[in-house]
Amino acid sequence: MTLEGYSLDELKYAVREKEELLRLANIPKMIDNPDFTDLISMCEAYIEGLSENGIETEESGYFMELLLETLYGDNVYDWINKAIEEGEDDDWIFS
Numbered sequence: 001m002t003l004e005g006y007s008l009d010e011l012k013y014a015v016r017e018k019e020e021l022l023r024l025a026n027i028p029k030m031i032d033n034p035d036f037t038d039l040i041s042m043c044e045a046y047i048e049g050l051s052e053n054g055i056e057t058e059e060s061g062y063f064m065e066l067l068l069e070t071l072y073g074d075n076v077y078d079w080i081n082k083a084i085e086e087g088e089d090d091d092w093i094f095s
Contacts (some may be wrong), residue, residue, distance in 0.1 A: 028072040028079050039070050 003011065010092065049055070068076050 029074050030071050034070045039066050042066055
């Protein structure tokens, strides 16, 4: 493949399009049939703790983590942590 005949702007546009496709391909996908067993148990324990003690349990802060792992898989936080670590810089999608 030759790049002759393409302007610099056309090449830059093509690179940006490719980067966007790679970024979108790297976003975690939701699991088809998530198992909500652990999430339900945590919710029940949370409600029970509030009804018995009137206070939130220590585990209440883990709802988001468990929810995301239930819906996207155990490795979702690898992606999340890398995205946070890299911030606005999308270069991490190539690693």
